[in-house]
Amino acid sequence: MSELHKFLFDGMPVRGMIVRLTEAWQEILARRASNTSTGAYPTPVAELLGEMTAAATLMQANIKFNGALILQIFGDGPVKVAVAEVKPDLSLRATAKVVGELASDAHLPEMVNVSNKGRCAITLDPKDKLPGQQPYQGVVPLHGDSGEKLGRLSEVLQHYMLQSEQLDTTLVLAADDKVAAGLLIQRLPVKGEANLEGTAAGDRNQANEDQIGHNEDYNRISILASTLTRDELLTLDVETILRRLFWEEKLLRFEPQSGMLGPHFACTCGRERVAQMIRGLGVEEAEGILVERGDIEVGCDFCGKQYRFDAVDVAQLFTAPGAQLPASPVMQ
Numbered sequence: 001m002s003e004l005h006k007f008l009f010d011g012m013p014v015r016g017m018i019v020r021l022t023e024a025w026q027e028i029l030a031r032r033a034s035n036t037s038t039g040a041y042p043t044p045v046a047e048l049l050g051e052m053t054a055a056a057t058l059m060q061a062n063i064k065f066n067g068a069l070i071l072q073i074f075g076d077g078p079v080k081v082a083v084a085e086v087k088p089d090l091s092l093r094a095t096a097k098v099v100g101e102l103a104s105d106a107h108l109p110e111m112v113n114v115s116n117k118g119r120c121a122i123t124l125d126p127k128d129k130l131p132g133q134q135p136y137q138g139v140v141p142l143h144g145d146s147g148e149k150l151g152r153l154s155e156v157l158q159h160y161m162l163q164s165e166q167l168d169t170t171l172v173l174a175a176d177d178k179v180a181a182g183l184l185i186q187r188l189p190v191k192g193e194a195n196l197e198g199t200a201a202g203d204r205n206q207a208n209e210d211q212i213g214h215n216e217d218y219n220r221i222s223i224l225a226s227t228l229t230r231d232e233l234l235t236l237d238v239e240t241i242l243r244r245l246f247w248e249e250k251l252l253r254f255e256p257q258s259g260m261l262g263p264h265f266a267c268t269c270g271r272e273r274v275a276q277m278i279r280g281l282g283v284e285e286a287e288g289i290l291v292e293r294g295d296i297e298v299g300c301d302f303c304g305k306q307y308r309f310d311a312v313d314v315a316q317l318f319t320a321p322g323a324q325l326p327a328s329p330v331m332q
Helices: 023-033 043-061 108-112 153-165 202-210 216-226 230-235 238-246 271-281 283-293 311-317
Strands: 003-009 014-021 067-074 079-086 091-098 119-126 136-141 169-175 180-187 251-253 296-299 306-309
Touching (some): 003 238, 014 043, 014 216, 014 238, 043 067, 043 153, 043 169, 119 153, 136 153, 153 169, 169 230, 180 216, 180 230, 271 283, 271 306, 283 296, 283 311
Antiparallel strands (some): 003 014, 014 180, 067 079, 079 091, 119 136
16 A cells, blocks of 8 residues: 655754655556556656655645645746645545657656746645645746756655755655655754745744754764665665665654555546536436537546446436536536
């Protein structure tokens, strides 16, 4: 099962997490691959989206926030936008819109940052919004301070954490067609919790900023974490990874999160929602679509899953009790 492991370095202001998405990630890929309109993601897109999903899971698990964390990458390349969303219960989903051809070995700049105008946005959307409350969003470019294109998502997010949170962060991310995984190492805030919600006091920000790059414990552990290779992250179990990287450190481990308490796939679409939408069209319009196309097919714009209703299915919708309930024509 997909799993999330949290740990602290005893006596040091450093925390860490490892996430391994297996069946949750495979479900995302399978839904996209089964969509007859789009087909499977090209390999570079799938790897980018997997890294985004792993990173978004790590960031959601790293904060105390009752709402969805949405990680977006967008720009002017053949990948118009890529999105990963993780909710407080670690339910997750992800999607990408591909509008052009790309090389089999394309990297982040070629996919979304051709003209160096690409952006990364992290949005925190509260579950229970107060009147007038808007989601918090932080946006950073896909280039460094000198305008150089950043070649990896991990570099973009590390840059984001320095700019937005004033926290040293090390990320190692990897994905293939079976696993999406990530390792996060982060220096603990000087005062209180890290803040992705935009409400930190100025003195706390300054204290954290003053510590950037200066904590020797974090710097040492960061160097160790950075030696983790892509293949190791994708193929080794968590126990082996931690033992290989930090065998000289004393770790305080938390209970791993897996199953429905850990990262798991969930999308708000479903066959019943589509059925309600078809009922909302009315009998005449539904029958008109059947005459024209032979069946009614609706695809979820987010996860890509397609739902098909033939003439028998549609007839049952309009003869079942409560068939005429109104429904929204929009699926999200």
